[in-house]
Amino acid sequence: MTSRPEPAGPAALPVAGPARLRRAAWHLIRLDGRAFALVLLLNALAAAAGLVAPWLLGAIVDEVEAGSGTAAVDRLAWTILGFALAQFLLARYAAHVGHRFGERTLARIREQYVDRALALPASAVERAGTGDLAARGAGDIAAVGTTLRDAGPDLLIAAIQAVFIIGAVFVLSPVLGLCGVAGLTGIWFALRWYLRRAHGAYLAEGAANSELAEVIAATAAGARTVEAFGLEQRRNDACADAIERGYRSRMRTLYLRSVLFPVMDVSYALPVVGVLLAGGVLYDRGVVSLGAVIAAALYLRQLSQPLDVILMRIEQLQSSMASFARVEGLAEADGPVPAPRPEPVPGPHGDADGRIEVAGVRFAYAGSPDVLNGVDLSVRPGERLAVVGPSGAGKTTLGRLLAGLDTPRAGAVTVGGVPVSDLSPGRLRRQIVLVTQEHHVFLGSVRDNVRIAAPDAPDSELRVALAAVGAEEWADGLPDGLDTELGDAGHRIDGTRAQQLALARVVLADPHTVILDEATALLDPATARHTERALAALLAGRTVIAIAHRLHTARDADRVAVMEGGRITECGTHEALVASGGAYAALWRSWQGLPPPGGAGRAGLIGR
Ligand code: ADP
Numbered sequence: 281m282t283s284r285p286e287p288a289g290p291a292a293l294p295v296a297g298p299a300r301l302r303r304a305a306w307h308l309i310r311l312d313g314r315a316f317a318l319v320l321l322l323n324a325l326a327a328a329a330g331l332v333a334p335w336l337l338g339a340i341v342d343e344v345e346a347g348s349g350t351a352a353v354d355r356l357a358w359t360i361l362g363f364a365l366a367q368f369l370l371a372r373y374a375a376h377v378g379h380r381f382g383e384r385t386l387a388r389i390r391e392q393y394v395d396r397a398l399a400l401p402a403s404a405v406e407r408a409g410t411g412d413l414a415a416r417g418a419g420d421i422a423a424v425g426t427t428l429r430d431a432g433p434d435l436l437i438a439a440i441q442a443v444f445i446i447g448a449v450f451v452l453s454p455v456l457g458l459c460g461v462a463g464l465t466g467i468w469f470a471l472r473w474y475l476r477r478a479h480g481a482y483l484a485e486g487a488a489n490s491e492l493a494e495v496i497a498a499t500a501a502g503a504r505t506v507e508a509f510g511l512e513q514r515r516n517d518a519c520a521d522a523i524e525r526g527y528r529s530r531m532r533t534l535y536l537r538s539v540l541f542p543v544m545d546v547s548y549a550l551p552v553v554g555v556l557l558a559g560g561v562l563y564d565r566g567v568v569s570l571g572a573v574i575a576a577a578l579y580l581r582q583l584s585q586p587l588d589v590i591l592m593r594i595e596q597l598q599s600s601m602a603s604f605a606r607v608e609g610l611a612e613a614d615g616p617v618p619a620p621r622p623e624p625v626p627g628p629h630g631d632a633d634g635r636i637e638v639a640g641v642r643f644a645y646a647g648s649p650d651v652l653n654g655v656d657l658s659v660r661p662g663e664r665l666a667v668v669g670p671s672g673a674g675k676t677t678l679g680r681l682l683a684g685l686d687t688p689r690a691g692a693v694t695v696g697g698v699p700v701s702d703l704s705p706g707r708l709r710r711q712i713v714l715v716t717q718e719h720h721v722f723l724g725s726v727r728d729n730v731r732i733a734a735p736d737a738p739d740s741e742l743r744v745a746l747a748a749v750g751a752e753e754w755a756d757g758l759p760d761g762l763d764t765e766l767g768d769a770g771h772r773i774d775g776t777r778a779q780q781l782a783l784a785r786v787v788l789a790d791p792h793t794v795i796l797d798e799a800t801a802l803l804d805p806a807t808a809r810h811t812e813r814a815l816a817a818l819l820a821g822r823t824v825i826a827i828a829h830r831l832h833t834a835r836d837a838d839r840v841a842v843m844e845g846g847r848i849t850e851c852g853t854h855e856a857l858v859a860s861g862g863a864y865a866a867l868w869r870s871w872q873g874l875p876p877p878g879g880a881g882r883a884g885l886i887g888r
Pocket residue numbers: 645646648651669670671672673674675676677678
């Protein structure tokens with residue numbers, strides 16, 4: 281498996297190498313092998329039927345030269361007409377079968393892409409940026425689709441026609457055939473020159489397009505921040521740079537085309553000229569008939585049509601092969617499909633299999649120093665643990681490691697003795713769900729949005745989940761109830777509702793462990809508290825790790841862990857920590873509005 285680094289940056293998703301591309305294309309053909317074979321056969325028959333006309337025209341010339349009657353000429357002319365009709369019908373049928381093959385294959389590529397994208401580790405997507413993923417899923421797949429629909433079938437037909445035409449000239453006269461092939465060498469060299477450069481040039485163009493999409497998407501998504509911090513100029517500069525790189529990559533591919541096309545135009549005339557010159561000499565010497573020379577010249581003239589198609593389409597094929605390489609590259613992104621390994625089956629809730637152990641964990645983001653400096657933590661199944669601490673202490677990072685989104689640099693995070701990073705994506709998602717403040721509302725109804733977590737859940741369960749997060753009344757009050765369409769075109773909802781929907785999903789997903797990273801931060805305090813309690817009742821028996829900025833969450837928990845500077849500095853029950861008079865106790869006092877015992881507060885322990 282070979283992969284090329286992509287110019288868009290070290291974090292970009294990989295691009296499939298030629299060997300993988302060939303395998304992928306072959307696999308797609310084999311999946312619909314009968315249709316592909318039928319397309320080949322029909323096109324071959326159509327091309328063969330197309331060969332008859334020049335041949336018979338040559339025969340007509342010979343008949344006229346030999347002084348035969350008009351009856352023979354008429355018969356030949358009718359035969360030409362018959363074959364022209366047959367060619368037309370065969371070509372139409374071939375196109376029909378070819379298009380159906382193309383559409384089915386495109387659908388397979390799309391489905392595979394979505395499956396692969398969903399299987400990607402979230403950290404790989406975060407590193408690469410969603411712009412690249414979206415550009416590949418939209419623009420690149422569309423380019424592959426155009427090839428499958430038009431360029432591919434056209435190229436196939438043209439290639440078959442070209443081979444048949446050259447073959448026919450050889451059958452007419454091997455010497456004339458050699459002349460024709462010698463005349464084609466110019467085209468061969470021009471094409472080689474072009475193809476050697478085109479793949480890389482089109483890959484660079486695709487990468488530049490992705491980068492531009494990424495920059496624009498990031499600017500649009502962060503428009504408010506950009507405005508608030510007056511970053512317009514910087515974003516404009518970033519866009520201008522990306523546009524500049526896109527422009528240069530386009531100029532490069534344009535240059536390649538601008539050399540290839542004129543050279544090809546001139547090259548077309550060469551085989552015809554060669555055959556006419558050599559044919560004249562050979563006819564003079566009685567080696568070939570006049571009819572054969574005319575038929576050969578007509579064939580080679582006719583060759584310009586499939587060659588034209590090949591020329592036009594090969595350019596498109598190059599660009600879509602680069603697109604296909606980017607689409608297939610997803611299969612090589614950071615282990616989207618972990619090798620199947622026997623996974624321990626988690627026992628029922630409360631049994632020792634589900635124990636979470638964090639041992640000596642250190643973690644650093646790329647290019648930064650450690651943000652976790654040796655975290656040790658053990659959470660028994662069914663326990664409710666609150667994690668508190670100042671902003672930047674590493675709480676979110678710990679949550680990400682527990683959810684398997686990132687892997688520790690040193691130490692281990694295990695669930696039931698199995699490293700979280702070894703769990704397959706499917707198992708991981710059933711085992712642990714991380715809910716953060718970032719909520720996405722999917723295009724679709726309220727029902728669709730909640731049922732993502734459990735596609736077969738009946739409405740009754742949906743209602744229980746919505747009630748648990750305090751959103752049932754709201755949902756019932758919507759114009760179409762659970763059927764109300766959400767999203768920009770439908771009913772718009774605010775962050776609070778989006779957060780409630782995300783929490784309702786967790787209730788439906790019913791994982792063994794839930795990590796709530798300030799997941800109720802957008803709710804008002806009363807609703808948040810109510811929601812947390814309702815959730816706790818529904819999630820009874822599940823392990824719940826809540827990263828909290830409101831201390832009532834900590835008080836309601838079985839145990840509280842205090843994080844400071846990438847370490848857990850205190851851990852115990854609320855009562856024990858308050859009694860110990862440490863950082864948490866000071867915080868608790870200030871939360872209640874009491875003055876610190878010695879006058880000195882621990883202001884800022886809880887950060888947002
Ligand atoms: P908390 O949740 O306690 O506020 P975080 O886990 O979010 O803390 O952050 C811990 C440290 O890691 C902070 O210094 C933060 O700046 C840094 N950090 C967080 N996310 C990233 C990231 N994606 N890349 C680099 N540094 C990060």
